[in-house]
Amino acid sequence: MFKRSVVSITILVFSLFCESAVSQNQDPYQVLDAVKDKYKTVNDYSVQAAIKVDVSFLTVPEIKAKVFFKHPDKIHLDTKGFAMLPKQGFNFSQELLLKDNYNAIYVKEEVIEEVKTAVIKIIPDEDSSGVILSTLWIDLKESVIIKVETTTKDKGTFEIKFNYSSKKYPLPSTVEFLFNGGRDETAESADNERETNPRRIGRGLMKGNVTVNYSDYVINKGIDDSIFESE
Secondary structure: OHHHHHHHHHHHHHHHHHHHHHHOOOOHHHHHHHHHHHHOOOOEEEEEEEEEEEEOOEOOOOEEEEEEEEOOOEEEEEOOOHHHOOHHHHOOOHHHHOOOOEEEEEEEEEEEOOEEEEEEEEEEOOOOOOEEEEEEEEEOOOOEEEEEEEEEOOOOEEEEEEEOOOOOOOOOOEEEEEEEOOOOHHHHOOHHHHHHOHHHHHHOOOOEEEEEEEEEEEEOOOOOHHHHOOO
């Protein structure tokens, strides 16, 4: 098993470097640094969110929430019933994706809906995150991420798409999360426990999609730390 894993990782890394040979003169770290610099313009924000959940085993009406964020990673969700949803998905700070050590490969440039993007693959240096590989599509003009595809060790794959009404700040108007695969922790539980314990349902949400529409951003007006004390 160990030998197969080593061989698989070696083949993956080799194929990524071969794939990026045509873009060898491009510096992925320069593009990623520009994304980080863009995020430094946002110290805090609050925003209204409308969440739609589409999962095969779960029916959820549209949820209204207020989201509070403070640099670098404080987040508070003000709504009832939110335990049913995977909270990590709503902390969409792209800066956090780039905070750890990683190796970056500039694969190519690709046009998505008339936006010229850089396609960059990121391989984490450390094993702690559980992420094997992330692919980012970055708007080269505005230095914002418009799509992320991530493969994890035991939670399958997920994709996040970002749409922006304005790119002055790297804060999206719509985010779509698509989850696929991974072990469903509720599979080993009795059906009646699934029905009576929504927190377990939330942890088992490994396949489906969640769309979040954001409105009424309040940016860089200051948020008291007490908002996040219960988190």
